[in-house]
Amino acid sequence: MYEETKMRFSLLLIMTIFSLFSCDILKEKELASDVFEAKKYVDWAYTHKLSIVNQHYFNVDQPISRPYLTWQLLAKFSVLGGGGDEAYSECLFYKVPYVDKKRKKEKIFGQILSKRIPTDSECNVEDKFLKKDLVTEVERFKIFFSNQKILAKNSKREVPPFMLTINYLKKGKIHWSSFPLINLNSENIKWEIKKDKSFLKNRLARYSSIERDGLFKGGYFWSNLEREVTDDFRVGLAHQKYFDGKAIRCETWSKSCRKKEASFCQNCRWGWYEVIGGKCERFNDKFCGQDNCGTVGWPACPKGLDQEKISYLKGHCQRSKERAFCQKGLQKVCDGDGVVICL
Amino acid sequence: MKNFRPKLKFFLFLVFIPTFFMGFYFLYNKYSNDKEAKRWIERSNDLKDLIRTSEVLQKVWSEGQADQLSDAEFTECKKELIAYDDVDPSYFRCNPDFIECFLKKVKGKVRFKRRGKSSKFSSVEPIKVGNKKYFGQIITRWDHKGKYVPNYSMALKLVSGRTSLVFLMQNSCNEVFLPQRNYSYGKYSRDKDTFFWNNFNQNIFIDKFQVTFRDISEWKRKLRLPFEIPNNFIPSDSAFGLTMKEMKDYCSFKGKQLLQTHIWDAATYIPQDIQNNRKRIIKKGPYPWTKKKVSFLWKAKNNPDFKFERKYCKKVFTKDCLSLMPFKRHSINSSSWTGVFQVLGGYPEAMKNPYNELKNLKLSSFYFNVDSPWHELGKRAQWNGLSFDVNRMDLQEEIKFEKKLKALEKLPSSELRISFRCMRKLK
Numbered sequence: 001m002y003e004e005t006k007m008r009f010s011l012l013l014i015m016t017i018f019s020l021f022s023c024d025i026l027k028e029k030e031l032a033s034d035v036f037e038a039k040k041y042v043d044w045a046y047t048h049k050l051s052i053v054n055q056h057y058f059n060v061d062q063p064i065s066r067p068y069l070t071w072q073l074l075a076k077f078s079v080l081g082g083g084g085d086e087a088y089s090e091c092l093f094y095k096v097p098y099v100d101k102k103r104k105k106e107k108i109f110g111q112i113l114s115k116r117i118p119t120d121s122e123c124n125v126e127d128k129f130l131k132k133d134l135v136t137e138v139e140r141f142k143i144f145f146s147n148q149k150i151l152a153k154n155s156k157r158e159v160p161p162f163m164l165t166i167n168y169l170k171k172g173k174i175h176w177s178s179f180p181l182i183n184l185n186s187e188n189i190k191w192e193i194k195k196d197k198s199f200l201k202n203r204l205a206r207y208s209s210i211e212r213d214g215l216f217k218g219g220y221f222w223s224n225l226e227r228e229v230t231d232d233f234r235v236g237l238a239h240q241k242y243f244d245g246k247a248i249r250c251e252t253w254s255k256s257c258r259k260k261e262a263s264f265c266q267n268c269r270w271g272w273y274e275v276i277g278g279k280c281e282r283f284n285d286k287f288c289g290q291d292n293c294g295t296v297g298w299p300a301c302p303k304g305l306d307q308e309k310i311s312y313l314k315g316h317c318q319r320s321k322e323r324a325f326c327q328k329g330l331q332k333v334c335d336g337d338g339v340v341i342c343l
Numbered sequence: 344m345k346n347f348r349p350k351l352k353f354f355l356f357l358v359f360i361p362t363f364f365m366g367f368y369f370l371y372n373k374y375s376n377d378k379e380a381k382r383w384i385e386r387s388n389d390l391k392d393l394i395r396t397s398e399v400l401q402k403v404w405s406e407g408q409a410d411q412l413s414d415a416e417f418t419e420c421k422k423e424l425i426a427y428d429d430v431d432p433s434y435f436r437c438n439p440d441f442i443e444c445f446l447k448k449v450k451g452k453v454r455f456k457r458r459g460k461s462s463k464f465s466s467v468e469p470i471k472v473g474n475k476k477y478f479g480q481i482i483t484r485w486d487h488k489g490k491y492v493p494n495y496s497m498a499l500k501l502v503s504g505r506t507s508l509v510f511l512m513q514n515s516c517n518e519v520f521l522p523q524r525n526y527s528y529g530k531y532s533r534d535k536d537t538f539f540w541n542n543f544n545q546n547i548f549i550d551k552f553q554v555t556f557r558d559i560s561e562w563k564r565k566l567r568l569p570f571e572i573p574n575n576f577i578p579s580d581s582a583f584g585l586t587m588k589e590m591k592d593y594c595s596f597k598g599k600q601l602l603q604t605h606i607w608d609a610a611t612y613i614p615q616d617i618q619n620n621r622k623r624i625i626k627k628g629p630y631p632w633t634k635k636k637v638s639f640l641w642k643a644k645n646n647p648d649f650k651f652e653r654k655y656c657k658k659v660f661t662k663d664c665l666s667l668m669p670f671k672r673h674s675i676n677s678s679s680w681t682g683v684f685q686v687l688g689g690y691p692e693a694m695k696n697p698y699n700e701l702k703n704l705k706l707s708s709f710y711f712n713v714d715s716p717w718h719e720l721g722k723r724a725q726w727n728g729l730s731f732d733v734n735r736m737d738l739q740e741e742i743k744f745e746k747k748l749k750a751l752e753k754l755p756s757s758e759l760r761i762s763f764r765c766m767r768k769l770k
Binding site for chain 1 (some may be wrong): 380383384386387388390394397398401402405454459470480482484485488489490491492493496498500506508509510511512513514515516517518519520522538539540542543545548577590594595598599600603615630638681682697698700768769770
């Protein structure tokens, strides 16, 4: 009798303890800071394209404090996977905390959210996707990123280039986390506010050996060699002659000098060449294939930018001809697309 | 009252059982989450180690030497690459064969330093290619179907703990940027046979060196093309014996194109005023190392008392040099203001001439003595792109071949060795 009572009591106690723990299930899942840092270090490392949104929050070395209690999108990461394909994208959001002005004490804390989305999707905090990582009870959140070194004067800290750095306070502890984006170079950073063009121009100078910058100039990283998809992105498996009309146009510019669609010239198996003429005067259309410019039946070779005062009474074709050259003895003629060819 | 107690017991039992299971589930979840958290931290630490390893490998790749290799091991690698004698050390930079040899010597274990801690090792995992195992694999846009594949790179699979990654190294050593400015084609800017052009809206990279046999044999192997290895095959030697079509196809394979003559002129004639990139009147000196029109080459032609000296071979490796010193492969001599090498002398070099297809061969080479008029920038002959027989070339000067001399050993007496290089435009 006594033994039975003792057993019943022990069982009841164990069940009570388990039951108390069950309350935690009802709480929203969140990650500890060190785990979030470790996870994002791995998830974002192979980023090869980055879009900066709400650029005014970046590099100011001041906590993001307005607008209260809203989710702000900060960045979109496009991440390379195996075999040179894009694996996924991730979006970084921050929920701005509510600050009591009089007492200067947070009443409602902020949150850091990273969501994984399919590669061609847009970032939306409301959408329900499979993977998300959340850090709660965040305050005094700052974010830094640039393709040059940043000096955060208030924090007395140097932020290296191509490393997304965040700083925040959680439960009284200051966290500094840096995430290297090892596949990224300046060309693949989409700034909300376009960068000064002269900086981009001066990047390539005499003796420059490669056009890429980033953490690893001339280096790429994949998660593995095997691909998850079977699509063949190579274009132009055989020689296509321009004069046959079969040459594949891999970059097209409209009359208003906007690209009609994303260029795929980097996937042309035999390389690509540009043509003079076309609809846009500032940028040239490009075709897949070996460059045979200047020879009979092929587009003329580029002569460079106009430096003489060209009369605006001259037509588009005439102006194009003056920016091109052909073999000696050949004539420059504009074809049906306005492209200067040599005949 | 009697009935109430059992009912209460039953009710409590109903409430407790599900909450008990929920609690058990949570504890199990907490245990798995803790395990997963530990795994993530481990993965990120492994990834940090792999990134540090990649930094070491990139340094070895771009410098063509490694601290981890002893002098004896480095010498062994040079011998294995048939690059021990008369080959410039620049040959080992961005060279897949050198990286392969380095990794073989260190048995795939690459040492890297850690801040405040002792050095650690990461492994490079060999990749099976056919029946053999290699540490590296050449990945090109040609044979890889992925969307974001670099034109040409050497891939290494690095492993640390349970994490691995593939590091692709591109050739960041052997190209040079052509500064954006006004240029003119050919010898004289006031000549009728010239035109002005500029590259303000183009970004052009030129190969610093001529294409080597190592590059050609790798291309042929990769594409499974027939390839006859020439007698006394020296990988570091400038590749010759290719037709113009083969030269273009090789350059396409690398994501480039055959060098064009007006771009070569731009890279080799020294601008009289380097600071002013928009200068319209372009004066040109005929030699890549000086703006003056007078040099030892001019004296050789015009001064009967001229005496040839060994030091001239650094600027132009002429026929006179063959008897004074061995011909250095992949040489950094005879450079230009932009940083390209092998400008005058050495091997003749073919280029594409979109302005005058009859002038597509730079003849300044070790086939001619120092007093030959071919030793000047902008001097070009015609090559049909197919034949190497000198007798079929319309040359006003006779080429006399010296069979005894080492550089021309075992070469058919009437055949010319024609080399080439590539260039690349950015999108």
